[in-house]
Amino acid sequence: MNMARRHKLRIVLVVLAAIHSLIFLAGFFAPYHFAAQNREFAYAPPARLHFVDAQGRFHLRPFVYNLKRSPGARGGFEPDETQIHPLQFFVTGARYSIAGLFPCSVHMFGVNEPGRIFLLGTDGFGRDQLSRFLYGGQLSLSAGLLAAALSVGLGVFAGALAGFYGGWIDEALMRAGELFLALPWLYLLFAVRAALPLRVAEWQVFLLLIAVIGLIGWARPARLIRGAVLSAKERNFVAAARGFGASSFYLLRRHVLPQASSIALTQLALLIPQYILAEVTLTFLGLGVGEPLPSWGSLFAPLQQYSVLASYWWMLLPAALLVPIFLAYHAAADAMQERLNSVAL
Amino acid sequence: MRYVSRRLAHALLLLLAVSFCSFALLQLAPGDFFDDWRLNPQVSAQTTEHLRAQYGLDRPLPVRYGRWLVGLLRGELGVSLAYNGPVAPLLWARARNTLLLTGTATLLAWLTAIPIGIWSAARKRGWMDRLCSAATSTLLTVPDLLLFFALLLLAVRTGWFPVGGMISPWTGADTGFWLRVKDVAAHLALPASGLALVTLPALVRHIRSAMVEVLASPFIRAARAHGIPERRILLRYALPVAANPLISLFGFSIATMLSASALVEVVLSWPGVGPLLVESILSRDVYVVVGAVMFASAFLIAGNLLADLLLFASDPRIRVE
DSSP states (O other), X not given: OHXXXXXHHHHHHHHHHHHHHHHHTHHHHSSSOTTOOOGGGTTOOOOOOEEEOTTOOEEEEEEEEEEEEOSSSTTOEEEEEEEEEEOEEEEEEEEEEETTTEEEEEEEEEOOTTOOOOXXXXXXTOOBHHHHHHHXXXXXXXXXXHHHHHHHHHHHXXXXXXXXXXXXXXXXXXHHHHHHHTSOHHHHHHHHHHTSOSSOOHHHHHHHHHHHHHHHTOHHHHHHHHHHHHHHHTSHHHHHHHHTTOOHXXXXXXXXXXXXXXXXXXXXXXXXXXHHHHXXXXXXXXXXXXXXXXXXXXXXXXXXXXXXXXXXXGGGHHHHHHHHHHHHHHHHHHHHHHHHHHHHO | OHHHHHHHHHHHHHHHHHHHHHHHHHHHSSOOTTHHHHHOTTSOHHHHHHHHHHTTTTSOHHHHHHHHHHHHHTTOOOEETTTTEEHHHHHHHHHHHHHHHHHHHHHHHHHHHHHHHHHHHHTTTSHHHXXXXXXXXXXXXXXXXXXXXXXXXXXXXXXXXXXXXXXXXTOOTTSOHHHHHHXXXXXXXXXXXXXXXXXXXXXXXXXXXXXXXXXXXXXXXXXXXXXXXXXXXXXXXXXXXHHHHHHHHHHHHHHHHHHHHHHHHHHTTOOSHHHHHHHHHHTTOHHHHHHHHHHHHHHHHHHHHHHHHHHHHHOHHHHHO
16 A cells, blocks of 8 residues: 555656646647747647548558638638648757757657648637647746745745744734635735736736735645644654754754645645646736737637637637646645655554 | 624624725735826826826825725725726625625535535445545546536537526516526526536535544444434434534635636626626726625625634534633
């Protein structure tokens, strides 16, 4: 059982690392640039990979058909079966840079011109949804990660102060935390977002989002850390170290906070998906990073008009892709929690 | 009685703190409602200044907060700049819809969660329990937004539910009362069930674990040994004991409900407080924002207060202290 548990956490962490590197290397895995428009292919359905062509010949290399307007029906597409476009790997395409440093133009897959490959379909401007999903993940995932780190960092700081020193510091911090917990988080998020300027540069919006989301969530981790610190500081070895003349700072850093570190990590794993969702929600409502920069939230913004959702169901596919990512985070949090409980027992 | 009045005073104090924080926060924000007007060459600078003075936007923060508080005592919540009218009736119309939606969803969620939770606790590790736990953990990981979109897609594709708004266009003041109720109920079905689905998994989990804990205690074994029927043990012996954490859970679940409700209102265009709040943030309509935040916190604090009072009524141990 214990072995299985340890393996579970490891497997989940590997999956998470894979997802993150996929998103981090979005330029390589995405066939197109996130802002590349193909106005003639607006709202194109997801491309299907074929192996057998119109003449019934089998191809070992999968291929796609380009789309053409179907006659008669307004706005519909049908595959143009006169020419096949075989799937190519490691093709040279649009230029991008890895981590903003290394310029590169090799993509994992693509098709030769004039072929187009839209595996998840396109949006209203004919932009490839898959590319936008991958690039959007860079913004959403990093916002979630940084905001969660900020929140847990603040929580550890406040919780350690409150738990270790007690007295009026404890009282003041915990009352303030109550105020934050007293509000529904989405309303709180709205209220804080309302206090910030609406129209500023994109990177500033990004930092603002992280600050807003991270700042309002500190209360819950702070409470948990405070509890852990309270129980840790009563331990005998802490009293012994104090007897040897250790300073408060040394005691906190060396003996008390390590006891709370697994709680902090578990909180991190729990908060990251929540905060990703918070960023997605804010951007979805038009309070986040604007076009043409993609975030997962701006991918869903067109769905607010339900005619888009009704006619083009594949616009929902990126939202469905979020499920496995969230599942991985929840599994990681679960595994950490289990581990925490088994250590505590 | 002293307990009740102390809780009430605490709640009011908290509400006051929330109002001050949200007010101060919004006033510190750069820019105001008339920013766009200033850019308009057809509107003279004097006009904007005059309007700002008329709405009191040129006064310092403490003066404005004081005025707002005095207004609050008279049941006013300031003036909406975008709607050019008092905030209170505007907010009240929206708040009623949000209350209807969240109330229905809460009822729906608890009425389904309690039987499911009890059943899976009673048949612990049975196939039903396993199925439930798999379903709840899946539901927990599905983002709210995706769930709402999926419901919307379902409604659009099948045509089983009317989509958007609260009443059909042909429903007016002259329609019969029951017809109107039926119409609103049809529109309510989709957002309410979406909202219930969002809160359901956490509720089922908590109810199950509370029941499992109680069912393992010695007095239940004694009751079983006396040959008391299982059904009676579950509902009359175990449930009242397990109720305590569930009542405080009720208070907490309102916060989740409200947040999810703001989102569902936007996605399924239910005319509640959520869309109004987003709209007023985008147009810098400060008093509406403050009013909406106040509404949310008042609702939440009231819910927690209710949970505390219920706890007080149901558990004699708290009354003694």
